[in-house]
Amino acid sequence: MAKAKKEEKSHKELRKEYTYNKLKGLGQEIIEEIEKNKVPNLKVPSRGTGNIVYDDAKRYYVLGDRYGRRSLGNVKQIRKLGQMVYVANFCKDLVAREKTATIREMYYVSEGWGISFKNQQESNIVGEDLEVTLGTTREDLGLMPEEDGASVYGDLTLFDEVEVNASKMGKSGYTISPTIDQVDFLDCNVDKVLAVETMGMFHRLVQENAHKRFNCLIVGLKGQAARATRRFIKRVNTELDLPVYICNDGDPWGFHIAQVIISGSAKLAHVNHDLATPDAKFIGVTASDIINYDLPTDKLKDVDVLRLKELSKDPRYKGDFWQTEIKKMLKIGKKAEQQSFSKYGLEYVVDTYFPAKFEEMENQA
Amino acid sequence: MAKAKKEEKSHKELRKEYTYNKLKGLGQEIIEEIEKNKVPNLKVPSRGTGNIVYDDAKRYYVLGDRYGRRSLGNVKQIRKLGQMVYVANFCKDLVAREKTATIREMYYVSEGWGISFKNQQESNIVGEDLEVTLGTTREDLGLMPEEDGASVYGDLTLFDEVEVNASKMGKSGYTISPTIDQVDFLDCNVDKVLAVETMGMFHRLVQENAHKRFNCLIVGLKGQAARATRRFIKRVNTELDLPVYICNDGDPWGFHIAQVIISGSAKLAHVNHDLATPDAKFIGVTASDIINYDLPTDKLKDVDVLRLKELSKDPRYKGDFWQTEIKKMLKIGKKAEQQSFSKYGLEYVVDTYFPAKFEEMENQA
Known part of the structure; x- marks a missing residue:
């Protein structure tokens, strides 16, 4: 290759736009359901071992079709769904401001939310839930790993x-x-x-x-x-x-x-x-x-x-x-x-x- | 500070010259003793716990005055002294060519020497012996740590x-x-x-x-x-x-x-x-x-x-x-x-x- 294609929008801008819209869409979905007087719920693909499949055509592991629903109508799920919305909102803010936070920082920031996490493991899992629900990487959401790359x-x-x-x-x-x-x-x-x-x-x-x-x-x-x-x-x-x-x-x-x-x-x-x-x-x-x-x-x-x-x-x-x-x-x-x-x-x-x-x-x- | 002082020789050149001369001096010392019909020996400062002292004025640990002598006249020390000379020669070559090797690479290279090491621990110790004998860091000798810095x-x-x-x-x-x-x-x-x-x-x-x-x-x-x-x-x-x-x-x-x-x-x-x-x-x-x-x-x-x-x-x-x-x-x-x-x-x-x-x-x- 001589020169990388110069598209109208850069790779960075396209990823930002895509992720921002995904995050916004998540919130809108919930709002719309409320406006229709329905009980909001989210479809979260399963990350269990049974749903991890090696895809011969793609030549890597993918998630299968199984998913769970998280509903505000289920008392056991209210807390988790609430946390997810908070994390999504936090990420939307990060993406908009082109900032990042480590998952450790997010855990500490969450102390100020009404709906805090018991420990970092819990906040990590909600981060992953969001990743899998939106089909974006954590990094796109502004949640940065601790380690630099090669x-x-x-x-x-x-x-x-x-x-x-x-x-x-x-x-x-x-x-x-x-x-x-x-x-x-x-x-x-x-x-x-x-x-x-x-x-x-x-x-x-x-x-x-x-x-x-x-x-x-x-x-x-x-x-x-x-x-x-x-x-x-x-x-x-x-x-x-x-x-x-x-x-x-x-x-x-x-x-x-x-x-x-x-x-x-x-x-x-x-x-x-x-x-x-x-x-x-x-x-x-x-x-x-x-x-x-x-x-x-x-x-x-x-x-x-x-x-x-x-x-x-x-x-x-x-x-x-x-x-x-x-x-x-x-x-x-x-x-x-x-x-x-x-x-x-x-x-x-x-x-x-x-x-x-x-x-x-x-x-x- | 506005500008770093621009000396005639750069920091890099000065360090190189200093180290190269130290290594050459080690060899010359041995040759001179042989020419005088003396049995060559080297003074190696002790790195034992008893010789590690916290220096209140300098505010860090230093080595004390204890040292050992390694002599070709002592059957038990011939091997170690020989290895040290080989390592010094290897390092002199590295310094001259402005190259480096990891201590792991040196260990493998030593397979080609007549006087190889039993294991990497032995070659590491000889590397440290040389460091302490010359008062230079391993890095100056061209022996590089595996890890990059901050x-x-x-x-x-x-x-x-x-x-x-x-x-x-x-x-x-x-x-x-x-x-x-x-x-x-x-x-x-x-x-x-x-x-x-x-x-x-x-x-x-x-x-x-x-x-x-x-x-x-x-x-x-x-x-x-x-x-x-x-x-x-x-x-x-x-x-x-x-x-x-x-x-x-x-x-x-x-x-x-x-x-x-x-x-x-x-x-x-x-x-x-x-x-x-x-x-x-x-x-x-x-x-x-x-x-x-x-x-x-x-x-x-x-x-x-x-x-x-x-x-x-x-x-x-x-x-x-x-x-x-x-x-x-x-x-x-x-x-x-x-x-x-x-x-x-x-x-x-x-x-x-x-x-x-x-x-x-x-x-x-």
Whole structure:
């Protein structure tokens, strides 16, 4: 892509408008029912395990059709519905003022409402109820996670309060803002994304100029990817048409960090349409890599073996690639870290391993 | 300060030269002894508990005078001394090429040396031995921690590969590079630093324009401050003459996050001269704040009470301020998070709390 399309409204403005109208609609629905002398009630999709389904076509977890109704006519539900309206109102105000609050702040703010929460767990659940009822992410509602996202390095120009280029922000690059949907992509001169689990590997790639060599964005995931990171990866994949490659430690935990980016988590089935990137590819460290590159390894611990067996039964791992690699890892009984390539020198991973992997990927495509 | 002094050599160049000469000197010392037909040996300061002393004048932990000698004439020490020379040589190469490696990468690289390590713990210890022998930080030697430092927002211009201004890098600001001593400060138009424990509070401050209102740098510590963060705070305090104020959760853990920035840790006594900022001030949340602002609280848990009692006996907490606040917290039996000010609205902390605190600080000064 040469230039990101300049639409009349920016991504940020469109999301804001959409969310604001959704929140306003929720209130109007209640008002209308009251005006018709009906008892207001809201349809809340169920988030129970029984309603979380792996969608083969979409290649991620989604919510099924089950839902509950919350009615002001039911004494047990009045409190919860009231809280939801308060939270929606709080969020509408945040969205209008382009502000955010952490869910922790919301909990404290609610002390001033007539209908406060018993504890933060209760306020978190109502936040999720609203998310699932409106089909928007918490971040769109102005409710911010505590954690920032990954680090990004490479030739991507974006607008996040100011115009920045992720290759000109110092060695640690651009930090993905928790409110990544308030960010617009302006220009991009790379042709792929290479996401790695550790910041050690991120800095290795930056030092070896991997962003120039592979014409890629380098993303440092910092372990399990934050929601903002998953949203960022989804957006660059779909809006900028960039293929995404993930390289993590070669163990069940590294596998799953990649898989949650690819196919989403069951817990967030209601927002996976915004977070999952089914076309992202895990390129290593695989059990085959451990053998082919004769990597320094550690023995699988009992907990690793148990986890690998769990993964092999998970619908997200049912493809041939995963089944083969999981079996192979169980067979050799070993795991390896991504930094273990430095056995062959610090530059090896960039000079030899990634070029081989990218060639392999191109031959597959 | 208007402009950072532009010396002939940059901070980065001076540190590089100093470290390179230290490493070269270590090798030369050994060669000279061999040429004199002496058995080479190295003086390694002791890092044992008995040699870690709280220095009342410096106001942080330092190493005492005890040291050991490692000699090639002692069969038990040959291996360790050999490893140290290999690590020093590896680091000399890193410094010369302006590269870094994680201690994990060094461990894997060492597989190619004739004198490899049994496990990473052994290689870490040799890295620390070198640090303490030379009196330089690991980062100066090119050995990088895995983690990036804090987020910084505000009008500070620095050179980190490129010239950047921390108020023009997106909502999450500048991420402190793990190799912060390779960074030069170019210009600074703030008069203080406000460091906060959570990224939730960091984003609150940015949103409420606290950097303009208080003419400060906002630093988001992300919990226990990384070494790079502590070094950054030390540098802005001493090189740019900026007073540093820290606001954390009002509990023993928040107290200690501040205290490690102020007085350093015992474990890193050998590098506290580079990391500790004895003039930094903890401004809250104090036990007095909990009472004065009638904050939402949680009950102290047993582990909190235990920790508070430990802190009260720690030499770093012997001043009146800390003794009073610890006693008060034990008496009320309650703790409060920094985000709990949002009980009075999201803006309260910036509109009311911090202005009151800064006024108090100025009256004390």
